[in-house]
Amino acid sequence: MFDLVCLIDLSEPARAGLAASLKALGGSAAPVMEGNFNGGDLAARFSYTDEATYRAARPAIDAALAEAGATRCNWACFERGQGGAAAPGLADGVWRGLLLCADRPQAEARLDQFEAEMVLMPKYIPAIRNWRFSRALESGGDLKWTHVWEQEYADIGGLMGPYMLHPYHWALIDRWFDPECPDWIVNVTLCHSFAALGEAALS
Amino acid sequence: MDQTIYIVDDIVAAPGKGRELLELYRSAYAPGARARGMVLDREIVAPPMWLDELSNRLLITWTVQGAPGWWGQGVQSRYDPAVAEFWQQADGLIAQRARYFGAAEADVEGISHV
Numbered sequence: 001m002f003d004l005v006c007l008i009d010l011s012e013p014a015r016a017g018l019a020a021s022l023k024a025l026g027g028s029a030a031p032v033m034e035g036n037f038n039g040g041d042l043a044a045r046f047s048y049t050d051e052a053t054y055r056a057a058r059p060a061i062d063a064a065l066a067e068a069g070a071t072r073c074n075w076a077c078f079e080r081g082q083g084g085a086a087a088p089g090l091a092d093g094v095w096r097g098l099l100l101c102a103d104r105p106q107a108e109a110r111l112d113q114f115e116a117e118m119v120l121m122p123k124y125i126p127a128i129r130n131w132r133f134s135r136a137l138e139s140g141g142d143l144k145w146t147h148v149w150e151q152e153y154a155d156i157g158g159l160m161g162p163y164m165l166h167p168y169h170w171a172l173i174d175r176w177f178d179p180e181c182p183d184w185i186v187n188v189t190l191c192h193s194f195a196a197l198g199e200a201a202l203s
Numbered sequence: 204m205d206q207t208i209y210i211v212d213d214i215v216a217a218p219g220k221g222r223e224l225l226e227l228y229r230s231a232y233a234p235g236a237r238a239r240g241m242v243l244d245r246e247i248v249a250p251p252m253w254l255d256e257l258s259n260r261l262l263i264t265w266t267v268q269g270a271p272g273w274w275g276q277g278v279q280s281r282y283d284p285a286v287a288e289f290w291q292q293a294d295g296l297i298a299q300r301a302r303y304f305g306a307a308e309a310d311v312e313g314i315s316h317v
Contacts, residue, residue, distance in 0.1 A: 124315075161317065162317050164270065164274065165270040165271075165317040166270075166315070166317050167270075167304075167306075167314050167315055168315075170270055170273050170274065170277070170304065171208075171273075171304035171305070172304075174277065175302070177281075178277060178280075178281060178302075179280075179281050179286070179287055179290075180277075180280055180281070180286060180290065180302060181302045182300055182301060182302070188281050188282065
């Protein structure tokens with residue numbers, strides 16, 4: 001499977017119309033919730049059977065964004081990476097997407113360990129119900145994003161509570177994101193976005 | 204009530220640079236750290252004498268209260284150019300360093316079940 005995540009900035013009056021257009025193109029789309037960080041105004045994601053199908057579909061998505069007057073889109077497309085589903089079919093939860101760019105000088109040498117530790121987060125933080133961690137094939141926007149870290153929670157409390165408060169996150173994983181730590185590999189510019197997509201995105 | 208979180212800088216100074224490094228840390232790093240809510244717990248110098256030809260190890264421990272306190276300092280520091288500037292400035296005085304985040308064993312259960 002091949003997926004696309006788009007975090008779109010656009011005026012408030014245009015959001016509902018663009019969400020409808022993107023849904024008509026086969027995607028899921030919803031307003032980004034309060035508390036995001038550089039997460040856009042509208043989150044959208046698309047799933048395709050393969051890369052070729054995505055390539056064929058992409059021009060219509062770009063046209064819809066242009067027509068709606070989108071001012072910015074942080075996006076990444078990717079073959080699905082590792083994932084898991086503790087709550088298959090979860091459709092009324094909250095999807096969270098993190099676009100990150102592991103572009104610090106030592107990133108290449110440390111990438112395998114970084115990825116291995118990231119995919120253990122759901123084991124230690126069961127509030128992450130469904131998840132996927134993928135390497136971006138192509139990306140655009142503020143940076144050339146290298147990874148897409150997606151999760152689904154039963155509700156926003158899972159993201160704001162256990163995910164943020166668990167020591168596996170802040171005392172271990174975050175050192176990859178923290179310029180004060182020698183292991184730092186991830187650019188401090190991130191897209192942390194979350195939305196109630198209204199459908200099961202990761203299972 | 205939030206548990207005490209320890210932020211430990213474990214720094215091996217370049218040979219003969221231990222005292223200079225600690226002075227720089229105190230003058231160029233510590234004030235900003237305090238402003239971000241970090242409380243200095245202790246500074247340990249090992250061995251407890253200043254070496255000229257060899258390295259001193261500095262173990263500098265700060266505390267914050269709970270994960271909210273940890274995120275408070277962490278989010279501020281990563282977008283503060285003065286912090287990056289300090290570590291760049293100190294780089295020539297450092298042979299090796301690590302930073303750890305931990306807690307008293309008695310607090311592990313409470314911290315990890317959130």
